[in-house]
Amino acid sequence: MDFYQRVASVCRQIPYGKVATYGQIALLCQKPRNARQVGYALNKKITGDIPAHRVVNHQGILSGAAAFKNEQEQKRRLEEEGVKVDQGQQVDLRVYGWKNTLDDALLLEALFKSKGI
DNA sequence: ATACTGACTAATC
DNA sequence: TGATTAGCCAGTA
Numbered sequence: 114m115d116f117y118q119r120v121a122s123v124c125r126q127i128p129y130g131k132v133a134t135y136g137q138i139a140l141l142c143q144k145p146r147n148a149r150q151v152g153y154a155l156n157k158k159i160t161g162d163i164p165a166h167r168v169v170n171h172q173g174i175l176s177g178a179a180a181f182k183n184e185q186e187q188k189r190r191l192e193e194e195g196v197k198v199d200q201g202q203q204v205d206l207r208v209y210g211w212k213n214t215l216d217d218a219l220l221l222e223a224l225f226k227s228k229g230i
Numbered sequence: 231a232t233a234c235t236g237a238c239t240a241a242t243c
Numbered sequence: 244t245g246a247t248t249a250g251c252c253a254g255t256a
Contacts, residue, residue, distance in 0.1 A: 135238055152237035176237040
């Protein structure tokens, strides 16, 4: 169950103006095979102030799935942060992808520990 | 316990 | 390079 709490923590660490992939988040939660569960988490499990709009699939496409009130919502929020989204609902991961640093990893580890998850 | 589902991915063709 | 297939695994019924 703590997996979902980790997902929430990781999402909150995604920098403004950047995006991360489901697989990447799963990896950071130390569950490399749980990419789908990350999506599930964002969809059903997690509520609250999670910047889920910064999470896309490994191609940089906004999977969408009516995740937000109205579609286009995710795209709108990203562009608000300066992330360009093309008409195919895709962002350029080479430009906006969150490149995890060692600092990020350490920060997350400390965060998990402090929360006991 | 079994079967089906899905905001996913990596491998193959 | 682009499309298909084939694993994936927690949740739900």
